[in-house]
Amino acid sequence: MNLLSLSGNLLLVSFILYLISTAFFAVATSGKKGPSKSGRIAFSLALIGFIAQLGYFFTRWAGAGHAPVSNLYEYTTFFGMMMVFGFLIVYGIYRNNVLGLIAMPVALLVIAYASMFPDEVQPLIPALQSVWLKIHVTTAALGEGILAVSFATGLLYLVHATDFSKESKTRTWLEIVFFTLICVVGYIFVGLMFKAIGSDSTIEYVAKNGATMKHEYSMPVLTGPEGGKVLSGSGAFVELPNYINANKLNTVLWSLISGLILYVVLRFVVFRKRIAETLKPIARKIDLDTADEISYRAVAIGLPVFILGGLIFAMIWAQMAWSRYWGWDPKEVWALITMLFYVFYLHMRIQRGWVGKKSAWLVVGGFAVIMFNLIFVNLVVAGLHSYA
Amino acid sequence: MMQKEFKPIDMRYEEAELRSNRRSRSSISRTIDRVWAFFSSVKVGLWLIGLIILASGVGTIFPQEMYIPQNLPPAEYYQKEYGSAGLLYYTLGFHRLFESWWYIGLITLLLLSIIIVSIDRFFPLYRALKKQPVIRTKRFMDGQRFGASASGSQDQIDGLEPLLKKKGYKVKRKDGALFAEKQRFGRYGPYINHIGLVLFFGGAMLRVVPGMHADELIWLREGDTLPIQATDSQYYLKSDAFNLEFYDPKKENAKFQEALERAGSNVPKNYETELRLYERTGTLENGKPKLEEVKSGSTEVNHPFTFGDYQVFQEQYASEPEFISMSFDIMNQKTGKPVDSIKIDLRDPKQEYDLKEGYKVELIDFFPDFVVEDGVPNTKSARLINPAYVFNITSPEHPKGERSLVGIRMNVGGDDNQYAMEFAGTEFADISGLRVKKDLTLPFLYVGGIIFMAGLIIGMYWPHRRLWVRSENGQVEIAGYTNKNALALQKEANHALTAVGLPELEDRQKLREEGETA
Ligand code: HEM
Numbered sequence: 035m036n037l038l039s040l041s042g043n044l045l046l047v048s049f050i051l052y053l054i055s056t057a058f059f060a061v062a063t064s065g066k067k068g069p070s071k072s073g074r075i076a077f078s079l080a081l082i083g084f085i086a087q088l089g090y091f092f093t094r095w096a097g098a099g100h101a102p103v104s105n106l107y108e109y110t111t112f113f114g115m116m117m118v119f120g121f122l123i124v125y126g127i128y129r130n131n132v133l134g135l136i137a138m139p140v141a142l143l144v145i146a147y148a149s150m151f152p153d154e155v156q157p158l159i160p161a162l163q164s165v166w167l168k169i170h171v172t173t174a175a176l177g178e179g180i181l182a183v184s185f186a187t188g189l190l191y192l193v194h195a196t197d198f199s200k201e202s203k204t205r206t207w208l209e210i211v212f213f214t215l216i217c218v219v220g221y222i223f224v225g226l227m228f229k230a231i232g233s234d235s236t237i238e239y240v241a242k243n244g245a246t247m248k249h250e251y252s253m254p255v256l257t258g259p260e261g262g263k264v265l266s267g268s269g270a271f272v273e274l275p276n277y278i279n280a281n282k283l284n285t286v287l288w289s290l291i292s293g294l295i296l297y298v299v300l301r302f303v304v305f306r307k308r309i310a311e312t313l314k315p316i317a318r319k320i321d322l323d324t325a326d327e328i329s330y331r332a333v334a335i336g337l338p339v340f341i342l343g344g345l346i347f348a349m350i351w352a353q354m355a356w357s358r359y360w361g362w363d364p365k366e367v368w369a370l371i372t373m374l375f376y377v378f379y380l381h382m383r384i385q386r387g388w389v390g391k392k393s394a395w396l397v398v399g400g401f402a403v404i405m406f407n408l409i410f411v412n413l414v415v416a417g418l419h420s421y422a
Numbered sequence: 423m424m425q426k427e428f429k430p431i432d433m434r435y436e437e438a439e440l441r442s443n444r445r446s447r448s449s450i451s452r453t454i455d456r457v458w459a460f461f462s463s464v465k466v467g468l469w470l471i472g473l474i475i476l477a478s479g480v481g482t483i484f485p486q487e488m489y490i491p492q493n494l495p496p497a498e499y500y501q502k503e504y505g506s507a508g509l510l511y512y513t514l515g516f517h518r519l520f521e522s523w524w525y526i527g528l529i530t531l532l533l534l535s536i537i538i539v540s541i542d543r544f545f546p547l548y549r550a551l552k553k554q555p556v557i558r559t560k561r562f563m564d565g566q567r568f569g570a571s572a573s574g575s576q577d578q579i580d581g582l583e584p585l586l587k588k589k590g591y592k593v594k595r596k597d598g599a600l601f602a603e604k605q606r607f608g609r610y611g612p613y614i615n616h617i618g619l620v621l622f623f624g625g626a627m628l629r630v631v632p633g634m635h636a637d638e639l640i641w642l643r644e645g646d647t648l649p650i651q652a653t654d655s656q657y658y659l660k661s662d663a664f665n666l667e668f669y670d671p672k673k674e675n676a677k678f679q680e681a682l683e684r685a686g687s688n689v690p691k692n693y694e695t696e697l698r699l700y701e702r703t704g705t706l707e708n709g710k711p712k713l714e715e716v717k718s719g720s721t722e723v724n725h726p727f728t729f730g731d732y733q734v735f736q737e738q739y740a741s742e743p744e745f746i747s748m749s750f751d752i753m754n755q756k757t758g759k760p761v762d763s764i765k766i767d768l769r770d771p772k773q774e775y776d777l778k779e780g781y782k783v784e785l786i787d788f789f790p791d792f793v794v795e796d797g798v799p800n801t802k803s804a805r806l807i808n809p810a811y812v813f814n815i816t817s818p819e820h821p822k823g824e825r826s827l828v829g830i831r832m833n834v835g836g837d838d839n840q841y842a843m844e845f846a847g848t849e850f851a852d853i854s855g856l857r858v859k860k861d862l863t864l865p866f867l868y869v870g871g872i873i874f875m876a877g878l879i880i881g882m883y884w885p886h887r888r889l890w891v892r893s894e895n896g897q898v899e900i901a902g903y904t905n906k907n908a909l910a911l912q913k914e915a916n917h918a919l920t921a922v923g924l925p926e927l928e929d930r931q932k933l934r935e936e937g938e939t940a
Contacts, residue, residue: 038677098677156681157669160692160723323932331907338878346871354724357735357857362520364482371475378471385464
């Protein structure tokens, strides 16, 4: 067996271990109080899964000949791994099972999301052939992974602190957050499903600048370009003017539709209450002060790491590769925004007493900024960093 | 036992008097006070951060001007590409947002705010931390978030001293009371990081000082030598060769095959320019510069070529190589035999080429990048990528000459002539886009960046912890303080306290909250 397929298998193993670990965290939190055996098992499984994923990382490194952080698939997988790592550290300090029940699924979601990108190893273009790239990307992902822990605790805090029997902004927004997460699940579901049944289409069209372009769809085509010619697969349901990217919109639509279906089923058939509310009995097991404190510490630990990796090392690399340490490229700007956002959080907290709910909302927002930079800026806003 | 009403003390500045709280009498100093108070207000600082976040986000909605293709005027580009939203974006000047006066203004205000807020708080804080009394008032002790109180003895307090010292605390004693402290320097972290930030941005702004920064893009053809304007033409660069290597799907290890197929086009593996650096040491008799070789080497992506304060970066390369010479045979179309041949050096084309007895080729017109515009031959650019010529061939049979327009796969008017130009060969040269840079502000950025990171880490990873213990009439009062990580303080303190038989620290804030909800 060659290194690359070994690497792929290790990733699969780690994914399955994370899944089982999550199940054990669920058992651990459903039982009564006290240190539980299932909690320890859950933690051990997560740890072994993490080691397996490290195995994935280094065997892929050896197989490809360069650190596997050079395209969206590799980076997103690595980010998921760093989220697990961040969680393991925090678990080591606080031994909180409830946290595992939120942090592990989010990490799983990120890793599953990564698998939607082309996963073959790519040769590196000259700009990416630099040690600083590896240092920059791994450190940035580590910082983001630790910051993601604050998202998990922030969410727990909000679920715990919200009274679901009364109409409130928090109640509404929390539901929006969960709906978004469910849309990601939906996207992964339909993505895998259409991949399995094979629903690729290619549509040719004439772009704004007169050039003939092609859209390659991997999902059935809901929205296509105006006057598009179907080269293979199915035609468009609706044609849209050319300044809208019909292909990306198609993906977004499928995510929304599948997310909506999933949400409706969960909300009205399975649980018969708000998704956030179903987590309330679990969230109640972490006390508010602890959740608040973990959030803050995760930011206090994660932010310096993120700034070092995502800004400082990034600038050193940019200086070597592009002769300028800063170029206002969208990805750079969003890294700056991420930093400023968390700086805003810290000052609000210390200087203006924003603790508790407000502070929890800020860390949830911070994670949204990170994900925005990872997904949206890479896929939608073009720039030097758009790998895919 | 229920705690008496807990009245927390704001410990951020140790109850010190801040400059921004001062109100002077005279009107001038009152104005200064107001300005000072404005900038040292954290509220103002946070507004600035919020506005910068918003503005920066807006700056990424559409690409900035520097990232759009150069072949259209920006106004047209934004409208064509993004419709009326694009036009609005352009009209509001957002296409150059990060260079706009108001964005730079916001950053400047933020820096001012950071400087003033830091001065405002650092000195009072420093003084307060420098001379801390061992014995604190009861109000102070009771106002700490962590504390405990129990009957106990002086011996127990004495017993704490070695235990806390072992944990790294510095312990001071007075009249039996105890004060233990560690990692005080952690409190200075924010100030250190603010200074680093100011140095960093200040350094970046130094770029506007003449001589600090130079930046030039040079398109250098293989074999050419060009002056570096950024060095006042004191230095010249010559390209010996430009080497471009692509990943070859056939040769590359099988593992990259799939990715290379997906990419469709060629993926570059490496490109580099072999360089020679010359210094101008004088002027030759023909008026040309006298050059002396100083250094040679190569520049490739991620590995610039360095000389003095300058670096030469391999930034880009022209997608099409340029022609440097073209050879032609002059054919007698009647006999089908060549009469003679010429070679045109395109970098320095002559007007006339003398051939053997009675024959001559005149170069009437030359188009480096040929197009026909409105039926008239013209050139699109000065680059030698599609050369075309108007020749006039004089021969014994045609003393006035025969004209033709000759280009690549094109010969207009030549068919009817007796003599025609026929391609005999070409030489190409690759063109490398080199970025020559000097940036004397970089050391400031390095120093600023290091100080910033150091401050950040000190402030975040070294929490300041303190413990006060004293006894009065057989009652031992304990108070604890930490600016971060309450859990660790409790752990450390409780370990020592229980070892000598004193009660553990209580979290009074939590007790109060629980009292409220109960
Ligand atoms: C990009 C800009 C800034 C960065 C990166 C930054 C960074 C920091 C950090 C990391 C801390 C420590 C926070 C903590 O311990 O949780 C801090 C503290 C502080 N910052 Fe900033 N800051 C910035 C701008 C500002 C501005 C604009 C103001 C006010 C106008 C300000 C006022 C303060 C104050 C008063 C403290 C607390 C100092 C203390 O605890 O003694 N900062 N800053």
